[in-house]
Amino acid sequence: MIRSTLFFALALTSFSALSQSTLQDSTHIDLQPVSVKVYFAPQSLMSITSSTQVVGPKTLTAQGSQTLVSALNTVPGIRMEERSPGSYRLAMRGSLIRSPFGIRNTKIYVDDFALTDAGGNTYLNLLDPLGIQSIHVLKGPDGSLFGANSGGVIRIQPKGFDALENQVQLQVTGGSYGLFQEQLSVQRKVSDRYQFSFDHSFLRSDGYRENTALNKKTLQTSHQWQVSKIQQLRLFALYTDLKYNTPGGLTLSQYEANPRAARPAAGKIPGAAEQQAGIYNKTLFGGLSNALQLTESLSHHIALYGSYTDFKNPFITNFEKRIERNLGVRTYFSYAKPEAAMPWQMQLGYEGALGWNKIDNYDNLAGVAGKQQAMDNLDNRQWNLFYRAQVELLKNWNLEGSLGLNKNSIHYKQRFPEVNNPTGDIKFDAVWMPRMATSYQLNRLMALRASIAKGYSAPTLAEVRSSNRSINTDLAAERGTNYEIGYKFKTANNRFIADLAAYTYTMKDGIVRALDENGAEFFSNAGEMKQRGLELGTWLTLLEPRNFGFVRELTVQAALAYNHYRFGDYRVANKDYSKNKITAVPDWVNTNVVHLEFPQKLTLHLFHNYTSSLPLDDGNTVFAKKYNVLQAKLNWNTTLTKNTAINLFFGADNIFNEKYSLGNDINAFGGRYFNAAPMRNYYAGVRFDLK
Template structure:
């Protein structure tokens, strides 16, 4: 729902972290919107077009009105006919962010986001159907109509807003409180039903932060706080007759409550050794009411207990440019509303939360001036009650706990700035990034009815992923980006009887910047995606009934456009 152009930065925190972020099992993604760190007035207008009917427009404006007030406005429109039948996309977004420091020690932040998103869903194909015509939508089968006949698609209109207040009580003590909420109208005409969802969410987050950072050899800080969220979800399903909702199938209300109390402390000794410890107490509960069809006991609740999430981590600088790190943390992730009440219209009261303990060690090396950076990490995460997606014979999805999932992996990354800026060379700058991960993910004890999937590879996880990026700048403000992605074969069902094909993707993008005057600059760009014209599948339907696993991805395609900055 978020337009990438409206994002300032993204921070990825790997592994469970219950210190400030509530329940999670795999890690945390922190998205910082534009508008909160503006240093100067700027903006741009982008127009882009490409293969398969792609058209994109983006407008971004950031303004620093004074030393105490700044804001941003981001608007976008994207449409595409799509590669396959029944894949038309239409997306409109509007986002605004404001920061106001109304006194020397107090500031307010506000953000609002509205998205109107609609796209058609083609459905999965069998391998033979994909080879016959990869651009087809899911055809009719037996008594089941086709995706095109049912006008299968997703329509999502969401408003999200939040306001945060930060007060510096003293030089060392500060307090932050934020209130946020969202409202979503969701429609999903599917092959077997037509679903309407109304989702409302409201939350509050507050914490105190104490920092003692004025000592040279001993610095420490801590945070203590609370976060609570409440959700109201109204879900109605009807028969779908060629894109029209008719006879009711099921109507339910599901209200979820989440709360988290957290504490985090971090110590830095002699600017060389950092120790961090945190503890979070999480509680999640879902109350439900079955409104249709009528049942003898329509009300119920699902509780996932009070779960502690401890974490301890440390890093040590052996010498300048070389550091070791390690962490131990517990993960906890309760089922979502969409997993408890999935598209089969059944409220699953048997699902349990995912839990597990993650162990990780790593080393990082940097040369002088950071011309070359290398990072290696190893982790071992044993998860209990892993939640796995399955599909019924009519295509409706449901979820079960898979028992143990043993996740071991190695991640290696390098950044190399091969040629620093040299104005007298044909190649002005040259930099290279590469990242590889090996994922040894295996089921532990996992049995469904008479089927034993123990020790099989975890569904939809490739053993290897390898990405490379090369950035080159030439004279006259010309540039070239080359990206490569290799993904190995991955199992598409828990039985490991069907695998996707491995693939290599190469993307090229060339650009030329022309400064018109002191106020305006224009960038012309063009690119090609899937340069090798690979035949591959993305967004696979795992554990699909009738072997309809595959969603063919676009073949070689092109784009080009212009970006006017001011």
């Protein structure tokens, strides 16, 4: 952890230097915004009752534009991985112990439209980073307002909504392992009432390992109409054609001998390359929302959204085809009295989603579907009725409470084999999910917060009907209660901000992942999981923007998370895993960002990630080694004409040339845990900005 400690020490040393600085308080660049919108209306970051962070445009574009991994890993409590190009995994205040299609226990929205579908899956890799304006992260369970989640909520704000600049951006990037990316973004404010954004991207890569090629095309558009002074319409649409190969896990000896290899054949079981293992995902997602100010105090909001997915997954032992259709609605009334003696507001709303899923499995004949193995229909139903109230008891003291009633169910019907044709329903009890929270500003520089919230996550469709092709009717929903306190401090000029959070979450009926001898996954409940953590985020402007000197600006950001995650009472057959470390969770994660600006509009952005060792099986017998990864991106901007600018950039990843495994296969049969990450690699590109 030496390199990590040095980076973190830099942030603390810089703060010490800042406190002794005699620089005048000039116009500064806030590393975090003054307000954030996560609870229906903008709120001050100092007064909000949850652990919240915003990933803004500067962070999103700081490293390579082909992935969101570096940007989201600047948030303490989030760990995002990309084990091969296009294959995301994301954990927020939770483990990667089970993560079909990369994300679990986190609810994700694009504006007011739920990207997380009715079955609980989220295809985050459908989005292109260039089409995103900002990402708002709300950590900790908030099932009272957003339905089933126990990790938190992410709200992605696409380009085209809210404020925008009239501009056209064209970017082309090339790099190691056959990387090529083209991105086009057009934003226009046509009139005071109408604005839009159109974003297109194409991305391809051969990948570091064998059988990791990626090909991705996206089309995205956002439209905003101010129909009248009291009504606003928003339209969002996304189409993505995504294809990436999956190399499969390696044993330790295979990983050490040739980390770039795909999973080889084993006995009668063919290898990943031979079976052309991969993911093919064509998805159309869209939503329409309407905001109406009925009176000075009363407003109504409604968002309708849906998706259609054509999904194919040739795997080692089968070829899966899925057709997924989803429809959803989120609507609420909001009543606010901000001018009252004790300012207050309340919201009453409903969110519901329906999913129709057709899942068919065939023999995989070297990437071609063969004889039928299994065919099932599974339909999801979920809804959440919620209420929230907030009152400012004193000038600096906010108190809020919310309550949600959540219900989930799955109807299944087997179409093949045509023996018995089992049909049935998996129903989860309706669950009340309360949250109580408060924040108190000690003064304009310091604030305290505390909350108690219930977390709840029903099994996803991919867990009930996993890749072993059986329908598991015995899985119970995860549930628990989260207790959290937080402290936030900032200097008067906002040049230093620190946010500290401590939480404890005891999860009951935690669901764990395992793989059979063929690599097919299945899931079971593991009893109790005790999750305790500390998170610290710091933002520092050591040197404000200036027009003289060799260094024109210097900012430092650090994110530190400590995870004390342990199994409670957990036994499988004659094996006792009680009090073991929860699988796939590192004790420490530390990310650090340094941004420097030099003369002639030259900038350097450094990103460092330290992740400690983590267990790869429930028995804690195999661990992935700790790693330090350093990335750097050098930019040069210049103006060609009055309305045209050009940006040239060069980047490097894994500068330390660290050999490490990323996106490990958990509880893997036969010891096939390891997925090698790329060694040192490079990229370069050019971006044109036209006004």
